[in-house]
Amino acid sequence: MTRYNPRESEPKWRARWAEADIDRAGDPDTPGQDNYYVLEMFPYPSGRIHVGHSRNYAMGDVVARYKRAKGYNVLHPMGWDAFGLPAENAARERGIHPRNWTLDNIKVMRAQLKRLGLALDWSREIATCEPDYYKHQQAIFLKFFEKGLVYRHKANVNWDPVDQTVLANEQVVDGRGWRSGAIVVKRDLDQWFFKITDYADSLLDGLDTLERWPEKVRVMQRNWIGRSRGARIIFPFVEPEDVQRFGTEGIEVFTTRPDTLFGASFLALAPDHDIVRTLGDEDPSIDAFADYCRRTGKTQEEIEKAPKRGVDLGVKVRHPFDKEWEIPVWAANFVLSTYGTGAIFGSPAGDQRDLDFARKYDLPVTPVVLPDGESPDNYQIDDTAYTGDGTIYNSRFLDGLNTHDAIEAATEKLESLKLGEGATTYRLRDWLVSRQRYWGCPIPIIHCPDCGAVPVRETELPVALPEDVSFDEPGNPLDRHDSWKSVDCPKCGTAAKRETDTLDTFVCSSWYFLRFTAPWREDIPFEADTAAQWLPVDQYVGGVEHAILHLLYARFFTRALHDCGLINLPDGEPFAGLFTQGMVTHETYKSTDGRWLLPTDVENRAGQKVEIATGNPVETGPIEKMSKSRKNVVDLDDFIEDFGADAVRWFVLSDSPPERDVEYTDGGVDGVWRFIQRVWALIENHPGHAPRPDLPVGDVGGEALDLRRAAHRALNDVSSGIEGFRFNTAVAHIHDFVNALRKLALDTNKPENLAARSEALGLLAQMLAPFMPHLAEEAWEQIGGEGMLAKRAWPEANKALLVENSVTIAVQVNGKRRDEINLAVGADKDVAETAALATEGAVRALEGLTVRKVIVVPGRIVNIVAT
RNA sequence: GCGGGUGUGGCGGAACUGGUAGACGCGCCAGACUCAAAAUCUGGUGUCCCUAGGACGUGUCGGUUCGAGUCCGACCACCCGCACCA
Secondary structure (H helix, E strand, O other): OOOOOHHHHHHHHHHHHHHHOOOOOOOOOOOOOOEEEEEEOOOOOOOOOEHHHHHHHHHHHHHHHHHHHOOOEEEOOOEEOOOOHHHHHHHHHHOOOHHHHHHHHHHHHHHHHHHOOOOOOHHHOEEOOOHHHHHHHHHHHHHHHHOOOEEEEEEEEEEEOOOOEEEOHHHEEOOEEOOOOOEOEEEEEEEEEEOHHHHHHHHHHHHOOOOEOOHHHHHHHHHHHOOEEEEEEEEEEOOHHHHHHHOOOEEEEEEOOHHHHHHOOEEEEOOOOHHHHHHHHHOHHHHHHHHHHHHOOOOHHHHHHOOOOEEEEEEEEEEOOEEEEEEEEEEEOOOOOOOOOOEEEEOHHHOHHHHHHHHHHOOOOOOOEEOOOOOOOOOOOOOOOOOOOOEEOOOHHHOOOEHHHHHHHHHHHHHHOOOEEEEEEOOOOOEEOEEOOOOOEEOOEEEEOOOEEEEOOHHHOOOOOOOOOOOOOOOOHHHHOHHHHEEEOOOOOOEEEEOOOEEOHHHHOOOHHHHOOOOOOOOOOOOHHHHHHHOOEOEEEEOHHHOOHHHHHHHHHHHHHHHOOOOOOOOOOOEOEEEEOOOEEEEEEEOOOOOEEOHHHEEEEOOEEEEOOOOOEOEEEEEEEOOHHHOOOOEHHHHHHHHOHHHHHHHHHOOOOOOOOEEOOHHHHHHHHHHHHHHHHHHHHOOOOOOOOOOOHHHOOHHHHHHHHHHHHHHHHHHHHHHOOOHHHHHHHHHHHHHHHHHOOOOOOOHHHHHHHHHHHHHHHHHHOOOOHHHHHHHHHHOOOOOOHHHOOOOOOOHHHHOOOEEEEEEEEOOEEEEEEEEEOOOOHHHHHHHHHHOHHHHHHHOOOOEEEEEEEOOOEEEEEEO
């Protein structure tokens, strides 16, 4: 008996697949063949791939191989999200050009991915840092520009002081830059924006159609877009001089609760509201307050703990429904300038923040919503606001209405008074896309002193990144590159300057799945018709960390591209099915002096983990997601060298459900290795007889029939496991089947036994193929299978073999299991009842009781009810 | 605070529309082979009383049902996301 040797088999089969060119996607026009687009989020070429990364690709590959076997024309491409800051950091730290660093990494990682045996169409490989990719992106940018979807605007934006660039709102987490972790500061800068807010409604409503997306991701996007319906209301100034001073008739607020207008006791403005700024110039105490608010921390706890604070601005406004009713205007630290109009009216009885504020500064609290079951005479608000529905009172013409009707009535009244209107506000802001970095896609704009921002002529594209740049001083090298920067204005010919900002790398990833549909087209980014045939991506697989970022931007892009006439995708959804996979975790290790240690630096000596180099004991830390920074990674090449690519693939798909994390353990890996060798032992010991999956049912009986049943049941379970993205249970069913094969050692001298066993082993190879393609091919060849397994159609389970002819069912007495009976399938209820009552267990349990009723569920259970 | 999710053996996890809880894997125990160990193979492995057998058992409490891990109500714990969003 020999051992299966992946080091020999795996390269052999990869060479044969490549030779046969089996992974190339067919023409999407192919008659009689449905298209299927499966895609894993493409990687950033950061260095090397570890076992943690491989899970994502393994899942996509199971789907790709399975769908191919099911007869689909599968598109399964791979590329590189190749622009980004780490390349510039490497340049700065090690003096390597970002381009070389990136291309070297791609080379290494491509070889690693190939070693995994993924059924990828490498003929479509793209890298976003190549001019033949980003020139199309520049053309798209100009289309958006033409269409009014791009604009330049001076705004108070997020500045990451470590990465030395601005960031989009989506890229600021807890007040820190998503990549650097530095605390973000606000700066007023002229920046480029994409008008994603134009699509707020479409992006929100579209979420309801994405049935094959995780609910969690949809909810996150819904919250991020944050649509609120309500009203904008103008509170006119009391003093005519205020109208002069502030240049408006009054103060505009946004509210979702115009029904509580009669509970208004103050207006509150954001500390950086224009009116507050104007007043701050005159009044030092107001300026001091605004300054205090700016300095307050931005982290969760700080915001939560920060008490409500405000300052009376000394300005008064009139109530929109009562000219005589004057309301004081305050500045308050809890009002956000970035939401709504940066101003609110405080209705303390119905809003906790307003109530806290009113109590602190002794402002009136008038309840206007009466909860059901409360009496208006003794209902009071203490320290808890009532935010629910109820009946409006203390509110003149709104009295007696329910919350919903009162909102409508109040809004109508505001509209008739021309002091307000129904309005919708979003939390979503336009996407800030300019970055003050070198290693990104140049923005194809020229700034002319006379003509302003002028698009680069399309024939001049790409605006290529200059290669001769230096990173020895901070800032953007493009900014210092005079010969690159200096150009003539395309419109008037006067001396002008190129835009030196580059595009956010999330722009690159917003359309790469379209480029994959026709990467050979140099003249256009993609063919509208071909792209529409492949899109939407049928199955997208990636990490949940992109729930808002990439997945929202891409949904915007497909909509914008449709509106620009570049693609025909009416509903605008790029990804029909989304799966967010769990991570691979691993224990962490720290040396006595606090250094993180690689698993390969650690070994077990007498039950204790020690650092190999020093022999010192190792502190075992928590189990965390594999990451370079914690060093709890297992390098893919090391693993493949030891156990083979099939073993990694099998391991990361076993045990845990795909959406949950899976822990890497040496024990688990040993189990995989054992399993592979057991499979191989079965294959090797087979006397050799070509598989015949078309064996008629009636040909065999006895144990051979049992084996056939096990095989077809496994096939059925594995198929439905793959279809339902339950790879762990599919793996378990294969295990089960292998156990059955090992147990049912049929005498293969009998032809019917040999036939049944050949069939079973053939089916085993086919079932294994999506998971462990190399081993499966080797097995298929060994047992004399015809052709290459990768080209074979997925077998259909024989329905007749899925039904048992007898079934064991439980016998319960009063709901407790007492015995079991074996019955023919389809046996009569009376037969079941009689048999159940006669069982030893039932008789014992029924002693001294009278049978009242017998419930028979055919094929499932018999329950005897007795007292 | 709001939203989403998860609670099942020593561990990861199975269980289709309510019908034999614990599939499969890891670990552990025993045995075989071996001078021995590793590897491999065989058997066992929810807890308790341990005798055929029985009692208990899916986060807690209650309900519906002949029957509940699954359905309903109330809670508890943990994880993730958002967060002064008017």
